[in-house]
Amino acid sequence: MAKLNVFDRMQKLDRRWIYLVVALAIILPLIIPFNSKTYVTEPTENVYKKIDSYAGRTDRAILMCFSHDASTMAELFPMEVAILRHCFERKVRVLTICFMPAAKPLMDYAINTAKEDYDVQSGVDYLSFGYKPYSLFLITLLGMGDDIAEAVETDDQGRKIENLEIMKEITNYNEMNLVIDFAASAAVYSWIVYARARFGVNVAAGITAVMAADNYPYLQSGQLIGMLSGLKGAAEYEKLVDIFAMNKDEYGNPDPREFSKEIIKESWIKLSDIENRKYKTARIGMNAQTVAHVMIIVFIIIGNIGYFVSKNKENHIG
Amino acid sequence: MKRQIPLIIVICMGFLFAAHTFIPHKVSADFYTWWQSWSKAISPFAVFLGVMSLFMVHSTKISRKLPNWQFSVITLAALVFTSFSGFMWGTMEGTPFMWLFKNVQMPMGATMFSLLAFHIASAAYKAFRARSPEATVLLVAAIIVMLGQVPLGTQISEWIPETSKWILNVPNLAAKRAIALGVGLGMTATSLKILLGIERTYLGGGE
Secondary structure (H helix, E strand, O other), X not given: OOXXXXXXXXHOOOHHHHHHHHHHHHHHHXXXXXXXXXXXXXXXXXXXXXXXXXOOOOOOEEEEEEEOOHHHHHHHHHXXXXXXXXXXXXXXXXXXXXXXXXXXXXXXXXXXXXXXXXOOOEOOOEEEEEEOOHHHHHHHHHHOXXXXXXXXXXXXXXXXXXXXXXXXXXXXXXXXXXXXXXXXXXXHHHHHHHHHHHHOOEEEEEEOHHHHHHHHXXXXXXXXXXXXXXHHXXXXXXXXXXXXXXOEOOOOOEOOOOOOHHHHHHXXXXXXXXXXXXXXXXXXXXXXXXXXXHHHHHHHHHHHHHHHHHHHHHHHHO | OOOHHHHHHHHHHHHHHHHHHHOOOHHHHHHHHHHHHHHHHHHXXXXXXXXXXXXXXXXXXXXXXXXXXXXXXXXXXXXXXXXXXXXXXXXXOOOHHHHHHHHHHHHHHHHHHXXXXXXXXXXXXXXXXXXXXXXXXXXHHHHHHHHHOOHHHHXXXXXXXXXXXXXXXXXXXXXXXXXXXXXXHHHHHHHHHHHOOOOOHHHOOOO
């Protein structure tokens, strides 16, 4: 039997070695975070700017629709927390809803995680409409275009939403003028097709990286005003919240500043400077993603070198 | 009759809702509101049917000791226990339901999805070969997009994220639009076939 050379061995490498390398490439950067720069893209900036334009207004609100379960939480949860943090910090009124039973605990978890550091009250600063059966999705979506209180009726605590403080100046999509759908699927299309087309509401998406490519046509056409794409989008949003909404003056008092591309370019935030881990989850995760992507590229290159050398050898013998 | 009545309901309701979209009259709006109440009443039956179906499928598997019947026991036990904890103590923070969600559902879900990384790495190494010019283009595009998605790409060169953006905004977008147009036309054709009673497979019966 002919002895295998290094390239033949590379072709027949046991996949368990690959799994081991990938596991280490992901686990080590999560345990030992390093500082890497976060570059902010325009679709993320647009979502931030839109939400920030509602700061302090009682006649404007955003709707966060949770359309995913725990499997995609690693990518979507950090962006949900970052957006909620932005809203609580800048006094933007937030409404939340979900049409998947598995999304309801995630929605509660995100709100509870973000509100820990803020003095916010349900029904005043934010409101969870809770879980509504998926069969009512279209009815609710279209109904909110006329009257949210009629379409949704009660919040997750069974209170009539028309009696709540937060809804006093919010009637329909004219006031709740931004819908952000967090999904690992094409759930956002329904908002684009029905809410955007019929009522002109601004729609944005928080989406897993694998689904992001599907949404580019809608971004380019303007049907999506912005998009947070996977963990990268979440990391970008975390950074924007840190440098603008969470900005402090020289005495350490809150001093939020207006969005500016120049400030983004100049800003460099060390992960070690952010005390609370929950506000840098995506950026720590991006370390692992960077190493994992590099590993996959290295695997592709090594695999191809082995393939071409073996092929060349076969041709030579043949 | 068993097939004709549902077929007549579908055809009549289908045309009524299509007409509603184009007729902004009070009668049309009232009909739509009336239907909304019906729709809300129907949805609990769907949940009931789903739970009943799950019980029937898994209890049959257990009683007949079919392959992997043990998993069915776990499925049914989890369904009963989770529902019971939700009905008994509610679903808010600090309840057993939330504990189950955080400590069982969340890690299991995340584990399933994270397996993707291992499969992608393994497939990239074993199968992603530059065997043809088309495969080479795909391979180069994949590497550029992967690098463009992480900060390292920008640190290597500004050219990488720009090219990645171009790939996503031009060739990717063209392909996606073509697919979307095809799907849209297909949906319209299928909807018309259902409305006209030509497409009847949704009625079941294997005809």
